Amino acid sequence: MLKPKIAKALDKLSSKTAIKNTIYTVSIIIFFALILLPPILGIIIKWGSIEDVLNQPKLMSEAFNAIAASFAVAFFVSFIDVVAGVPMAWMITRGKSKWLSVLDTLSDIPFIVPTATLGYSLLLFWNEPGGLSSLFGASFVSPGWLLVILLHFTFSFPVVVRVMVGALLDYKLEYEQAARTLGAAPLTADRTVTFPILKHSLIASFTLAFARSLSETGATMMVAGAFVHGPIFINKHIGEAGPLVFVSAILIALSGLVFVTIRLLGPRLKMPVRKVWPVVERKLSSSTIASSRNGLTLLIFFVIVLVPSLFVAVPAFEAIFTGVLPEALGGVGVWGDYWRSISLSYFVGIVVTLLNVAIGLPMAIIIARRKIGNGPSAVLDVLVNIPIIVPSVALGASLAIFWKENFAFMPEIWLLIFAHLSITYPYFVRSMSAAVERISMELEEAGRTLGAKPLGVFRTIIFPLTKYSMLSGAIMMFTRSVSETGATLVVSNLVTAPVLLVNWVKSGAPTATLGLGCGFLILFSFIILLVLRLVVKGREAY
Amino acid sequence: MPNVRLMNVTKRYGKIVAVDGVNLHIYDKEYFSLLGPSGCGKTTLLRLIAGLIQPDEGEIYIGDRLVTDVPPEDRDIGFVFQTFALFPHMNSWDNVTYGPRVKGFDVRKSETIGHEVLEMVRLHERLDAYPNELSGGMMQRIAVARALAAGSKLLLLDEPLGQLDAKVRNELRYEIRRMTKDLELTAIHVTHDQAEAMAISDRIAVIKKGKILQVGTPKELYMTPKSVFIAHFIGESNFLEGYVSDLNRRGATIELRGGIKVQAGAPKDMDKGDRAVLAIRPETFVVEKGIKKTENSILGTVERITFEGTNIRYEIRLRNEDSVVVVRPSLVEEWLKVGEKVTVSFSPENTHVFAYPEAGLREELAVE
Ligand SMILES: Nc1ncnc2c1ncn2[C@@H]1O[C@H](COP(=O)(O)OP(=O)(O)OP(=O)(O)O)[C@@H](O)[C@H]1O
Ligand SMILES: [Mg+2]
Numbered sequence: 001m002l003k004p005k006i007a008k009a010l011d012k013l014s015s016k017t018a019i020k021n022t023i024y025t026v027s028i029i030i031f032f033a034l035i036l037l038p039p040i041l042g043i044i045i046k047w048g049s050i051e052d053v054l055n056q057p058k059l060m061s062e063a064f065n066a067i068a069a070s071f072a073v074a075f076f077v078s079f080i081d082v083v084a085g086v087p088m089a090w091m092i093t094r095g096k097s098k099w100l101s102v103l104d105t106l107s108d109i110p111f112i113v114p115t116a117t118l119g120y121s122l123l124l125f126w127n128e129p130g131g132l133s134s135l136f137g138a139s140f141v142s143p144g145w146l147l148v149i150l151l152h153f154t155f156s157f158p159v160v161v162r163v164m165v166g167a168l169l170d171y172k173l174e175y176e177q178a179a180r181t182l183g184a185a186p187l188t189a190d191r192t193v194t195f196p197i198l199k200h201s202l203i204a205s206f207t208l209a210f211a212r213s214l215s216e217t218g219a220t221m222m223v224a225g226a227f228v229h230g231p232i233f234i235n236k237h238i239g240e241a242g243p244l245v246f247v248s249a250i251l252i253a254l255s256g257l258v259f260v261t262i263r264l265l266g267p268r269l270k271m272p273v274r275k276v277w278p279v280v281e282r283k284l285s286s287s288t289i290a291s292s293r294n295g296l297t298l299l300i301f302f303v304i305v306l307v308p309s310l311f312v313a314v315p316a317f318e319a320i321f322t323g324v325l326p327e328a329l330g331g332v333g334v335w336g337d338y339w340r341s342i343s344l345s346y347f348v349g350i351v352v353t354l355l356n357v358a359i360g361l362p363m364a365i366i367i368a369r370r371k372i373g374n375g376p377s378a379v380l381d382v383l384v385n386i387p388i389i390v391p392s393v394a395l396g397a398s399l400a401i402f403w404k405e406n407f408a409f410m411p412e413i414w415l416l417i418f419a420h421l422s423i424t425y426p427y428f429v430r431s432m433s434a435a436v437e438r439i440s441m442e443l444e445e446a447g448r449t450l451g452a453k454p455l456g457v458f459r460t461i462i463f464p465l466t467k468y469s470m471l472s473g474a475i476m477m478f479t480r481s482v483s484e485t486g487a488t489l490v491v492s493n494l495v496t497a498p499v500l501l502v503n504w505v506k507s508g509a510p511t512a513t514l515g516l517g518c519g520f521l522i523l524f525s526f527i528i529l530l531v532l533r534l535v536v537k538g539r540e541a542y
Numbered sequence: 543m544p545n546v547r548l549m550n551v552t553k554r555y556g557k558i559v560a561v562d563g564v565n566l567h568i569y570d571k572e573y574f575s576l577l578g579p580s581g582c583g584k585t586t587l588l589r590l591i592a593g594l595i596q597p598d599e600g601e602i603y604i605g606d607r608l609v610t611d612v613p614p615e616d617r618d619i620g621f622v623f624q625t626f627a628l629f630p631h632m633n634s635w636d637n638v639t640y641g642p643r644v645k646g647f648d649v650r651k652s653e654t655i656g657h658e659v660l661e662m663v664r665l666h667e668r669l670d671a672y673p674n675e676l677s678g679g680m681m682q683r684i685a686v687a688r689a690l691a692a693g694s695k696l697l698l699l700d701e702p703l704g705q706l707d708a709k710v711r712n713e714l715r716y717e718i719r720r721m722t723k724d725l726e727l728t729a730i731h732v733t734h735d736q737a738e739a740m741a742i743s744d745r746i747a748v749i750k751k752g753k754i755l756q757v758g759t760p761k762e763l764y765m766t767p768k769s770v771f772i773a774h775f776i777g778e779s780n781f782l783e784g785y786v787s788d789l790n791r792r793g794a795t796i797e798l799r800g801g802i803k804v805q806a807g808a809p810k811d812m813d814k815g816d817r818a819v820l821a822i823r824p825e826t827f828v829v830e831k832g833i834k835k836t837e838n839s840i841l842g843t844v845e846r847i848t849f850e851g852t853n854i855r856y857e858i859r860l861r862n863e864d865s866v867v868v869v870r871p872s873l874v875e876e877w878l879k880v881g882e883k884v885t886v887s888f889s890p891e892n893t894h895v896f897a898y899p900e901a902g903l904r905e906e907l908a909v910e
Binding site for chain 1: 613643
């Protein structure tokens with residue numbers, strides 16, 4: 001009976017204003033000191049080296065091209081993501097088939113497959129002789145811009161599906177039904193009522209996909225061929241401060257501008273709800289068109305998203321028969337390194353997840369409940385996003401500069417952890433603050449009037465109602481950390497699993513070995529996903 | 543000619559039978575209420591008529607047209623939702639003219655209709671206000687206006703007054719009835735409030751657990767309830783348990799607990815010796831001070847008095863330990879006092895005799 005006593009004692013402590021304020025202050029200080037500033041300060045420290053680029057017109061124009069390519073890919077891909085992802089989310093939430101919950105689970109897979117693995121898997125599927133190319137004789141899609149677009153679509157598509165499934169589940173169907181009873185054909189009702197009401201979620205899904213595409217480095221490197229975008233450009237000139245500072249600064253500034261613009265203009269964006277084409281829209285609402293749309297959506301999902309992501313598992317099956325599997329399980333040869341790298345990845349993943357839950361939770365509450373006043377809380381809300389939009393390779397490089405030049409004694413493992421903390425922090429704080437915001441203040445106040453202390457309110461009201469978001473936020477951080485490649489490569493010489501896999505690809509390891517290496521990572525992530533699904537089975541309750 | 547017919551309509555949700563083999567005919571230009579306790583399937587029935595959900599069995603006709611497989615937009619109906627479901631991203635005017643626009647009417651015609659219906663709900667100011675800027679009463683008027691603007695002759699209302707406070711609710715319910723009568727609409731109104739249903743309906747269907755128990759005018763339901771449940775749910779009744787000790791020309795003699803014999807109205811399909819429930823409305827009792835010997839008189843003691851304004855309510859413990867509620871007008875008579883010995887009497891014509899429910903009386907009366 002020790003636990004209730006401790007809980008009680010802690011509850012009592014939490015009602016002391018001084019202690020509450022200390023927790024909030026510390027979490028804000030940590031955010032600035034560890035998460036937000038180091039990645040930016042590194043760039044600022046080396047600001048002078050920007051002249052290296054400015055003095056080389058050729059390098060500068062290359063840099064500009066790379067930046068332009070980054071934005072072009074991100075815009076195009078996020079746009080396609082929304083166009084393809086919304087019908088998918090629609091089908092998952094509105095369809096009647098039992099299989100749809102399976103489809104729902106499947107749509108998460110590309111999200112949790114480590115990105116470096118994903119890049120390799122796509123390469124095998126689209127380009128290598130064992131994949132689609134075997135059907136067509138020659139390389140079907142060779143490394144280059146097209147494969148980069150396919151890749152970015154694959155890993156950002158699930159982001160849109162996730163956000164939109166959540167939004168559609170929360171959406172009050174009555175609005176749409178009201179439109180139907182007033183005589184609107186299904187398509188008209190969706191266009192003039194449902195989508196305008198879901199506008200915020202549409203914009204949010206676009207922005208998240210955009211940010212994800214803009215900063216991805218590890219997987220893109222594998223499929224880029226001669227194609228160069230911002231992160232690849234930085235990676236090519238790794239070790240030189242000039243290109244890093246130049247490209248990162250511009251990427252951060254421009255994407256910041258894009259985000260602020262979307263934030264400001266989004267709410268004012270009006271959809272053309274007053275114009276109606278009854279005859280045409282009625283025809284387009286027909287069931288034949290709806291089922292062809294569903295068919296096409298499924299086709300796109302399976303052929304462009306799911307199968308390419310899992311394609312790497314095919315040589316892994318081969319490995320079972322060739323004796324690679326026992327070797328792997330026994331840790332023979334390269335497999336010793338493999339298991340060491342896997343342990344390192346999971347160790348870092350767990351540490352990062354736990355630390356971020358501890359420092360991110362108070363921050364989420366500060367933002368959601370405007371604990372430090374409306375203005376400052378809104379500013380924090382924007383600042384929290386910054387680490388997602390910095391290209392991961394730039395973030396890694398900048399962190400390396402900052403820590404190594406000022407705190408040379410810092411062990412590499414800590415640099416790695418700091419990098420991952422910065423990269424994953426926004427995911428958690430985002431989803432948690434949104435979840436806390438959805439809990440009505442009245443509920444919390446009811447708890448307080450019934451005599452619960454602040455921590456008690458958290459334990460008995462906020463936590464039970466946000467467990468799903470908290471858990472999925474934690475899982476997102478964990479999988480993101482385990483799959484992180486770009487920043488990890490730059491920030492330290494430690495070899496995590498994705499770094500090892502990239503090395504294997506570069507050194508031309510046999511496909512069976514590579515396939516199995518990737519296969520294990522996917523399998524582990526899949527188990528994590530399954531556990532998540534089982535643990536939060538009752539999420540419909542909220 | 544929008545009369546509505548439902549034939550053997552059933553709707554299941556897993557194991558729950560929300561609507562159970564319903565047969566119903568709602569006449570043209572009628573103001574019809576679906577009345578029943580929470581969870582009995584009223585909303586489900588209304589949504590089936592609207593086509594927002596499909597029945598598992600049975601057929602639904604609107605006019606002469608079989609609409610079971612017709613989508614809601616083609617049923618030509620107006621629907622008012624319990625929560626109003628006003629489009630939050632459109633102002634009042636755009637909400638109201640939504641129907642005419644999606645039906646492809648030209649701009650001039652849409653605007654004319656818009657002004658007409660807003661005239662009708664007497665809400666012409668605040669046309670550019672968004673739903674979150676309106677009061678509950680205003681939202682309700684806009685919701686009704688929006689449903690009317692679609693121009694159909696069948697109006698479906700799902701607890702349209704449920705979200706409003708008592709005063710506004712009482713005003714608006716007559717207004718809705720007036721409008722539907724002016725426009726010669728058929729209206730189907732869902733409510734769990736029997737006073738509301740009694741006040742505005744031409745006819746009422748009382749529903750319990752997905753089944754229709756009785757259909758009739760408010761007066762019929764009140765005067766000749768067909769079951770214990772209806773006698774309980776429409777108005778108010780005292781229920782005294784006993785058995786039929788004799789059947790005679792005037793009706794039946796019922797022996798209550800404690801051997802008290804009273805004369806009651808004619809029971810239906812009952813024999814001597816059957817267990818029975820005698821239902822008596824609280825307002826039909828006569829109460830006199832002291833001991834009086836008239837027909838159907840029972841001695842008792844006043845246990846509790848509640849002053850309700852118009853009426854005064856007495857709880858009286860009868861000499862056989864049964865308890866009855868008696869309601870008397872508060873201004874007409876001298877009040878009784880707690881503890882006072884009284885004689886309670888009633889006339890046989892004001893009683894109803896029902897067979898004792900198989901499930902037990904309490905279970906039968908339960909509204910859940
Ligand atoms: N979509 C659904 N899924 C599962 N069960 C449902 C669904 N809709 C209704 N039910 C069940 O069907 C029964 C009837 O519900 P309905 O909403 O029609 O009741 P109601 O009479 O309108 O009640 P209320 O007065 O509370 O609105 C209830 O037991 C309800 O739980
Ligand atoms: Mg209802």
